[in-house]
Amino acid sequence: MRYKLDDELLKRTASGLVLAVAFLSGIYIGGIYWQLLCSAIALLSLREYYGMLSIHFHVSKGIGFGAAITILSATWCSTRAEIYLVVLVVSTFAVFICEIIRRELKGHSTALRNVGGTTSGLLYVVLPWSFIIQLRFNPLGLILLLTLFACTWSCDVAAFFAGKKWGRAPLSPAVSPKKTWEGFFSGLLGSILCATFIAYALALPPFPLVLMGTLVGIAGQLGDLSESLLKRETGVKDSGHLIPGHGGLLDRFDSIILSGTLFYLLFELLL
Structure with missing residues (x-):
């Protein structure tokens, strides 16, 4: 039991050090390296988030990832908050349209849960990482x-x-x-x-x-x-x-x- 605990702590420490080096390097270098690193973490985290929600209900992952890539790309060229709001609104209606089609074709829909799950992933995961990217541009x-x-x-x-x-x-x-x-x-x-x-x-x-x-x-x-x-x-x-x-x-x-x-x-x- 003690060996198993020590082995787990060793793996935790080693992987933590690798992440620390990657992020400290990114913070120091900044620029495209920092943007790509944070964007990759955001998209992979969003994948995990949608994976957990998908256990219980359908999530429009394609719309979510499309919106996520748009938001993260916007941090490279603009910091205007209106872009984020427009992306959130458009992705919300895109999910509703998908659910309208689903109900017409299959006779059932899960619009409320799908909209909530898809947009909450953007709010919980993607927007915070876009803010973290932009913090590097601060003096x-x-x-x-x-x-x-x-x-x-x-x-x-x-x-x-x-x-x-x-x-x-x-x-x-x-x-x-x-x-x-x-x-x-x-x-x-x-x-x-x-x-x-x-x-x-x-x-x-x-x-x-x-x-x-x-x-x-x-x-x-x-x-x-x-x-x-x-x-x-x-x-x-x-x-x-x-x-x-x-x-x-x-x-x-x-x-x-x-x-x-x-x-x-x-x-x-x-x-």
Whole structure:
């Protein structure tokens, strides 16, 4: 049993290091490499999301992927929010048209679930990754993304090990029985300490980065719980099997997408 646990931890660590190198390189290089990396993660994550929903009802994957590619392509040439809204509206009506045809031909339709499933994949997966792509174009994009990813990983590691060793009080037993309040606060502390270290290493004012670390420590774990709820309702253990020791891409990046969206809101739209 101990050997099996150590082997699983080794696989988790190795695959985590590979992902860390890929993303830290992408953050540093930026440009087309960063856009292609994030776009690939978004499309593969969307595939996992639609795969989970398809267990229970039909999802118009073709329309969803067409809309996703359009949204991700728009980040390369424009940051106008109207493009995203138009894509969401057009894809919604495209699904309705498919369901109209289905009802005429087969006598039944699932328009409400299909529209909800198809468009929610764009809202939950694709738009957040498009925001993360655009953060790199910000004058502070390098620091913002470094803080986002480093604090998220620090939060995940601290929450995992502290929860395993000291966890007693369940955080949300009906959604994720293994998560504890001890793990939650340890993850939050890990994120704040990581942000503090970044501020010290780069000789930056600590207060803004500590606030960013706090945001990541809370929002990231809420994003993690959100995906746990999705898996609970669809009856799957992992969103996929692409990453050894982690499961799918949604399992690995569920914490990033909410935090990245909030970073985009703060640093692109409000400040």
